[in-house]
Amino acid sequence: xxxxxxxxxxxxxxxxxxxxxxxxxxxxxxxxxxxxxxxxxxxxxxxxxxxxxxxxxxxxxxxxxxxxxxxxxxxxxxxxxxxxxxxxxxxxxxxxxxxxxxxxxxxxxxxxxxxxxxxxxxxxxxxxxxxxxxxxxxxxxxxxxxxxxxxxxxxxxxxxxxxxxxxxxxxxxxxxxxxxxxxxxxxxxxxxxxxxxxxxxxxxxxxxxxxxxxxxxxxxxxxxxxxxxxxxxxxxxxxxxxxxxxxxxxxxxxxxxxxxxxxxxxxxxxxxxxxxxxxxxxxxxxxxxxxxxxxxxxxxxxxxxxxxxxxxxxxxxxxxxxxxxxxxxxxxxxxxxxxxx
Numbered sequence: 001x002x003x004x005x006x007x008x009x010x011x012x013x014x015x016x017x018x019x020x021x022x023x024x025x026x027x028x029x030x031x032x033x034x035x036x037x038x039x040x041x042x043x044x045x046x047x048x049x050x051x052x053x054x055x056x057x058x059x060x061x062x063x064x065x066x067x068x069x070x071x072x073x074x075x076x077x078x079x080x081x082x083x084x085x086x087x088x089x090x091x092x093x094x095x096x097x098x099x100x101x102x103x104x105x106x107x108x109x110x111x112x113x114x115x116x117x118x119x120x121x122x123x124x125x126x127x128x129x130x131x132x133x134x135x136x137x138x139x140x141x142x143x144x145x146x147x148x149x150x151x152x153x154x155x156x157x158x159x160x161x162x163x164x165x166x167x168x169x170x171x172x173x174x175x176x177x178x179x180x181x182x183x184x185x186x187x188x189x190x191x192x193x194x195x196x197x198x199x200x201x202x203x204x205x206x207x208x209x210x211x212x213x214x215x216x217x218x219x220x221x222x223x224x225x226x227x228x229x230x231x232x233x234x235x236x237x238x239x240x241x242x243x244x245x246x247x248x249x250x251x252x253x254x255x256x257x258x259x260x261x262x263x264x265x266x267x268x269x270x271x272x273x274x275x276x277x278x279x280x281x282x283x284x285x286x287x288x289x290x291x292x293x294x295x296x297x298x299x300x301x302x303x304x305x306x307x308x309x310x311x312x313x314x315x316x317x318x319x320x321x322x323x324x325x326x327x328x329x330x331x332x333x334x335x336x337x338x339x340x341x
Contacts, residue, residue: 025299027311027329027337030065034334040084040094040180041317046324048089051336052081058110062089064326065338073104073113083129083180085137085157093157095129095139097177103139105157117151117160124149127175128183140183140192143169148192148202167204167211172197174223178244179280179317181229193239195226201239201257201267217269219243219252227255229291231283235259238304239267240278240291247277247294254278254291256304274298275309280317284327290339292318292329313337 040052051059051068056076059068073079079096086092090109093116096102101124103117123144131137135156141149150163174196175182184191190204199220203212216239219225224245231238235258242253254273257266276295284290287303292315298307315331318339327339 024341025310026340027297027313028340029313030336030338031068032333032335034059034070036334037316037332038330038334038336039082039178039316041319041328041330042084042086042092043319043321043326043328044086044088044323045321046326048086049319049321049326049328050084050086050092051330052084052094053330053334054080056081057334058084058094060086060089060092060110065328065336068336069110071110076102076104076113082126082177085129085131087131087134087156091134091156093129093137095126097126099124101126101141103157103160116157125177127177128180130180130183130185132185132187136185138163138183138185138190140175142174146171148175165204165211167192167202168213169194170198170200172223173200174226176226176228176241176279178228181231181280181282181317181319182227184230184232186232191230191232191237193227193230193241195220195228195241196223197221199226199241201227201230201237214257214267216267217252217255219249228278229280231281231289232259233283233289233303234286236303238281238283238289238291238300240274240281240293242277242293244277244279244294250274250276254281254304254307270304270307272306274307280315280319282318282320282327284320284339284341285325290318290320290327292316297329311337 036053036057038053043049059070082097101119104113125142139151150166151160192202199216199218225243228241254270278291278293281291294314296312315329318329329337
């Protein structure tokens with residue numbers, strides 16, 4: 001009996017702790033009102049972060065989001081900078097979707113930008129960019145002739161070349177330029193989440209040096225549906241998405257899998273998932289992940305098994321500092337928010 005009571009007390013304390021953690025988490029709006037839709041966000045550390053968006057807009061903060069220095073990149077006022085990767089307050093790479101497909105780089109804090117890739121072929125549409133080191137990175141684009149477009153750099157974005165072995169794409173399958181997080185690159189894998197006619201996790205296993213293709217239990221069949229984003233926590237992958245054309249629908253918007261990069265990977269649908277369509281998910285710490293989308297932001301404290309909505313504000317992207325704890329969000333109308341924990 002004594003042990004049973006101790007077990008009850010333990011469950012009660014755990015419940016109270018989780019409840020307190022959820023109540024302590026909120027999103028504070030830092031600024032809005034700029035004529036740009038922000039989809040690119042790169043948080044370097046607890047002080048430095050960069051954003052990129054439509055109409056050629058770029059901004060940088062050096063004080064953790066309190067103040068932002070904005071600019072419209074001269075000569076690229078019509079560019080839609082869907083993703084950005086920053087390495088310091090001086091060095092960053094930006095990627096533009098649409099035609100022409102562009103990659104620009106700065107080494108002086110945005111005072112000057114140099115074009116490092118320019119492709120006027122209308123079949124090229126760039127979706128996402130990620131780096132695993134300051135030198136090595138990849139850019140993902142929509143499929144061309146049943147192959148996903150992959151560009152690779154080994155010199156920090158100075159030059160870009162086609163990846164030697166790009167993954168296959170099914171008819172009607174595509175990636176999403178919604179938050180830049182349908183592509184993740186690490187030291188031992190390349191991961192891609194897809195949508196459209198199929199929702200899949202496509203990963204390059206460096207052990208076998210081959211692509212693996214796994215269907216995801218997330219809404220698909222239409223161009224507005226699929227797995228928009230994924231993140232890797234301490235022991236599992238989390239996938240989010242849904243249907244941006246029906247963003248309040250809560251069915252089949254999230255799934256998870258244990259982080260084994262082999263053929264035995266099992267993908268489990270999340271029954272109590274985020275409240276509607278989510279365009280981005282980010283690992284925060286421990287068992288905590290944050291997701292966001294047009295219906296608002298959600299958080300899980302048990303690695304994706306259950307989710308709680310913490311904010312109704314529409315955002316496109318959420319990212320955590322590579323070196324620190326700062327978590328920022330960004331969206332339409334130049335909207336920027338911060339996660340308070």
